[in-house]
Amino acid sequence: MSGRGRLSGRLLTGLTWAVLLAGLWLWGCGTTEVRGTAVPAAGDLAAIGGPPEAGLPAGTRLPPAARPLGQALPRRVDIPELGVRAPVVARGLDAEGAIDPPPFDQAGVVGWYSGGTEPGATGPALLVGHVDTETRPAVFHRLGTLQGGETVRVVRDDGQVAEFTVDGVQVVPRDRFDARRAYGPRRPGRAELRLITCGGSFDPAARRYSANVIVSAYLTGVAG
Template identity: 70%
Template structure:
């Protein structure tokens, strides 16, 4: 589905660069625009929640070979008890990534114009942390730790298994969007789970940071 953007040509690299520029700006707008009533958060407002030592990083599984493109259908996070349907989302009228509606707090949005989970590159999954009345699908996202597992059920019958290697809370002001959402290592199939974090600013009706969970493909099942 996305092979044309990955061709090693000057035009392909230009399109890829423009796509990433628009996407990262859209993610910044998306983070600024989410609203909700906070139910309380634990841990630091910003920073790397679980920094790995070199020895800990060495014990993580080796990356698996990337898969071809296929639509994500469900995301499972065993440590959180999450089993959520995934829907493709685009950009809203402001050019920001359009998350699932607030009346669907248990649904995860996939940026459908980007990388598919399991394919080479960084796939992006976004979800609400809460709504005006209750916690939402990614409410406990910041409690995940390196070594935890995320599974994505795909339309090709495969289940892509990802291992988390980083959990960060990044301030929305002055953060490096490419570092946060772009691929960490060339050639890997990576996954980003993104929601609101930090503290809730009632003046602007938004959170002050984004929780970004980074993971990489370590296996597949059928």
């Protein structure tokens, strides 16, 4: 993997956004997921781009956004509510222009798109993980059960732990997909996070899922 200087500062704008996000969608609904055991999302939004508070448990109050951090590479993702403690590896795009996820023999690893925002810096950072493999659940198997107000932590190589608060969970079907609304920034100037995996129903004939699960979160604290 190249040094921090080469990976930093690559915000997704214009054509880069369009190409990357189309690739992410194709990966999320592609033919690599073959088990068909995705867990439905507990906090589905009624439509893509709904208000950040949609789907929150009654009485949940979201904390204010924290000031974005500088650039640093992600090393680990912790999701306490799901028991996830997973290493992060930088991933690029494959030959077809889609994000290249971790291989299936690393189904417990989360992929970070290294051409985009670094978690904790301004803008949406994109993290992808498999929902399952041919034989077992994978790292993001229960991603869709997260709820608004719950926590995602990203350990960075500068020693800081970026703490994100979930503010939305969506299951985005193919026929209602809008890349910019699904993956673009919710509020300008914030440090945001997108956790992405497969969801919806599984089509054994096509060997793919019908949708993506997309968890949105924003930076609310820093430890370390």
